[in-house]
Amino acid sequence: MKTIGLAKGLLYYYYHVLWKSFFDALEVPYIESTTSTKKIIELGKEKCIDEACLSMKIFLGHVEYLKDKCDMILIPRIYSIEKKEQVCTNFNALYDLIRNLYPTLTLLNYNVDVKHHHKEKEAFIKMGKQLGFSTSKSYHAYKLAKQKEQRYFKQLEKSGEKKLKTKKTKILLLGHPYNLQDEMIGKRIYNYLKEKNIEIIYSYEMPKDKVNEEVQKISPKVHWTMNKQLLASFVYFKDSVDGTILITSFPCGPDSLTNEMILRKRGKSKVLLLTFEDLNSDIAIITRLESFLDMLKGGIHL
Amino acid sequence: MKGYLGLDIGSISTKGVIIDEKKNILASSYLWTEGNPVQAVKKVLVELEEKIKDRKIKILGVGTTGSARKLIGTMLGACSIKNEITAHAIGTLSKYPTVKTILEIGGQDSKIILLEDGMVTDYAMNTLCAAGTGSFLSSQAKRLGIDVKDFGKIALSSKNPTSIAARCTVFAESDLVHKIQMGYEKKDIIAGLCYSVASNYLNNVAKGKKIKGPILFQGGVSKNIGVKKAFEDLLKTEVITDKNGHLMGALGSAILAKKNSKNEVFDFSLKDAIFETNGIECKGCENHCEVIVVKKDGKKIDAWGNRCEKGMIKI
Known part of the structure; x- marks a missing residue:
C-alpha cells in the first residue's frame, strides 16, 4: 500500500x-x-x-x-x-x-x-x-x-463553553487555525499567555451552526468563507472574554479586510493585532503582549 | 536619602534617571546607544554617579525598559523589567495626571497610548514596519547632509512644505531624491518630511483612535519642533512637549523600581565589572534558537532565548 x-x-x-x-x-x-x-x-x-x-x-x-x-x-x-x-x-x-x-x-x-x-x-x-x-x-x-469530524467539532464547542466559565482572565485568540496552532506563530503566543495563567479560547471553538447568524451582527455579506467564521467568532465571544488577540500572517489578503473591520467595529472590546513575518523577534512580540495584559488589568495602580 | 534608578535603553538613545521618594528627578542622563547598550549604560551610570556623588543617596532599586531591558535588567539585577508602554504611561502620569493621549515616536517604534482617569484604555504600536520613526528621520538627515538636531529649526523656517510620501521608507527615499532633483528648496523638503512623519503616524498607528486633549508628544522625535508643529497643524489643537519628554520611560521604570524595591542597595561599582554577551545558535533541534548568554567577569549570570530544555544553559 x-x-x-x-x-x-x-x-x-x-x-x-x-x-x-x-x-x-x-x-x-x-x-x-x-x-x-x-x-x-x-x-x-x-x-x-x-x-x-x-x-x-x-x-x-x-x-x-x-x-x-x-x-x-x-x-x-x-x-x-x-x-x-x-x-x-x-x-x-x-x-x-x-x-x-x-x-x-x-x-x-x-x-x-x-x-x-x-x-x-x-x-x-x-x-x-x-x-x-x-x-x-x-x-x-x-x-x-x-x-x-462532527464529534470533533462538538468537542471543540464544549471546550470553548467550559473555558468561558472559568474565573481567570480570558483571551480570545482569533485567526486561522493554521496560524493559531503553528509552532512558529500561535504557539509562541499560547506559551506566553499560559505562563501568565490566562485562559485561552480559540476562535474555532464556537458552535459552527451559529456562524451565519452571528456574522450578520457585524456585516451582512462576507465573501471569504474562512474570514466569515473569524468575524462570527469575534461577535460570538467578544462580550464574554476580557480581550482579543488577532493573529495574522503577513501579508494575508482576506485578513487585512476583516482585521480592519474588527478594529473599527470592536466597540469597547480590547483588541491587539499581531502580524507575523518570518523574522519576528520574540522581544517585539513580548513587548506587545505584556503591555496588552497590563492594559487588561486596568493599568498598574501606584 | 533613598533614591531609585530608572533606565530606558532604546535602539537609538539610552536614558537614565534617579528619583527620590517623591518621584522628583534628582539626576538624569541621555546619550546615544550607538549599537552598544552595555557600554551606553555604563556611561550613563558614570554620569549619574558623578551628578549625585555629593548627596549621600542610596539607590534602593533599579528598573529597566526599552528594547534592551532584559539584557540590562539582568546585568544590573533590576527589580523591575517592564515594557515601554506601561513605563511611559506611568512616567507621564506622575507628571501630568490628567493626560488623555500620549503620542510617542522613538528610534524604531512608534506608539500611541490612550488614558482615561489615569488608566491605560487603549494603545497601539507600529506592527512590522519602522517607517516614520526616528531612524527614518536620521537617515534622511544624513542624506540631506544636515545634523538631525537642526532638523526642527530648519523645518520651521519653511513656508511651503513639500509633500513627501512617507508610507514606506523606501518610497520616501525615492520621492525625496526626486524632489531634490526637481529643485525644491532644502528647507521645504525638510518641513515636508516632518509633515509626512506626523501624517504617517496619524494614519497608521493612531488610525481609528479618538485623540483627546491634553495630548503629550514624547520620544526622541518630540525634540524635533518641526514634527511637533506638524502634529499641531494636523490635529488642530495644542500638543504638549515636556523638556523631560525623552525621560518619561526612564522615569516610569524608576517609579516601578520604587514600587518593587527589595531594599537592596545598588552598587555603582557594577559599572566597572566586565560584562560579556554572546549569542549561541543552539543545535539541539531544527529550530536553531539563538541563545543569549550574559557573563559578568567571566562568570555566566543568565541566559535566555531557548524554546525548550535542550537549549538550556546551566548557570
Whole structure:
C-alpha cells in the first residue's frame, strides 16, 4: 500500500480529522510532517516567491520535508465551500502550484468547488478512486469520517463553553487555525499567555451552526468563507472574554479586510493585532503582549 | 536619602534617571546607544554617579525598559523589567495626571497610548514596519547632509512644505531624491518630511483612535519642533512637549523600581565589572534558537532565548 503524506500547514488544520479518519477507515497508511521549525520556514522560503504569506511559506516547507518520505502527498484544491462565497486564492492555487514546483511528485487529488458543483463528497470518492477503492467503499469511509469530524467539532464547542466559565482572565485568540496552532506563530503566543495563567479560547471553538447568524451582527455579506467564521467568532465571544488577540500572517489578503473591520467595529472590546513575518523577534512580540495584559488589568495602580 | 534608578535603553538613545521618594528627578542622563547598550549604560551610570556623588543617596532599586531591558535588567539585577508602554504611561502620569493621549515616536517604534482617569484604555504600536520613526528621520538627515538636531529649526523656517510620501521608507527615499532633483528648496523638503512623519503616524498607528486633549508628544522625535508643529497643524489643537519628554520611560521604570524595591542597595561599582554577551545558535533541534548568554567577569549570570530544555544553559 502506498503511504500518503499530510503536510501540516494551511488546510490541514481545517480538515485533518476528516482526512485522517477517511484514510483510517480505508486502512491506508499516512504520515504527517513534523511541527513547524525554523528549518521548515527556511525550506519553504527557498521554494516560495517573496510576496506569499508566511503560512504559505510554512506549508511549502512541510511539502519539502515530506517529499522523500512518502509515496504521494495530499494537496487539496479548494475554490469554494459555500455557494456564493470564496476561500483564499492560495487555496485555489495550491494544487497547481505544487504540481509545477514538483513535476515528479505524485499528488493525491482533492478538489472541492461547491460554486461549480464539485461537492466534498465527490472529492472523497475521487480521492478513493485514485487510491484504488470502489465508489461505495469510499462513500462509506467518507460517512464514517464525517461522523468523526462532527464529534470533533462538538468537542471543540464544549471546550470553548467550559473555558468561558472559568474565573481567570480570558483571551480570545482569533485567526486561522493554521496560524493559531503553528509552532512558529500561535504557539509562541499560547506559551506566553499560559505562563501568565490566562485562559485561552480559540476562535474555532464556537458552535459552527451559529456562524451565519452571528456574522450578520457585524456585516451582512462576507465573501471569504474562512474570514466569515473569524468575524462570527469575534461577535460570538467578544462580550464574554476580557480581550482579543488577532493573529495574522503577513501579508494575508482576506485578513487585512476583516482585521480592519474588527478594529473599527470592536466597540469597547480590547483588541491587539499581531502580524507575523518570518523574522519576528520574540522581544517585539513580548513587548506587545505584556503591555496588552497590563492594559487588561486596568493599568498598574501606584 | 533613598533614591531609585530608572533606565530606558532604546535602539537609538539610552536614558537614565534617579528619583527620590517623591518621584522628583534628582539626576538624569541621555546619550546615544550607538549599537552598544552595555557600554551606553555604563556611561550613563558614570554620569549619574558623578551628578549625585555629593548627596549621600542610596539607590534602593533599579528598573529597566526599552528594547534592551532584559539584557540590562539582568546585568544590573533590576527589580523591575517592564515594557515601554506601561513605563511611559506611568512616567507621564506622575507628571501630568490628567493626560488623555500620549503620542510617542522613538528610534524604531512608534506608539500611541490612550488614558482615561489615569488608566491605560487603549494603545497601539507600529506592527512590522519602522517607517516614520526616528531612524527614518536620521537617515534622511544624513542624506540631506544636515545634523538631525537642526532638523526642527530648519523645518520651521519653511513656508511651503513639500509633500513627501512617507508610507514606506523606501518610497520616501525615492520621492525625496526626486524632489531634490526637481529643485525644491532644502528647507521645504525638510518641513515636508516632518509633515509626512506626523501624517504617517496619524494614519497608521493612531488610525481609528479618538485623540483627546491634553495630548503629550514624547520620544526622541518630540525634540524635533518641526514634527511637533506638524502634529499641531494636523490635529488642530495644542500638543504638549515636556523638556523631560525623552525621560518619561526612564522615569516610569524608576517609579516601578520604587514600587518593587527589595531594599537592596545598588552598587555603582557594577559599572566597572566586565560584562560579556554572546549569542549561541543552539543545535539541539531544527529550530536553531539563538541563545543569549550574559557573563559578568567571566562568570555566566543568565541566559535566555531557548524554546525548550535542550537549549538550556546551566548557570
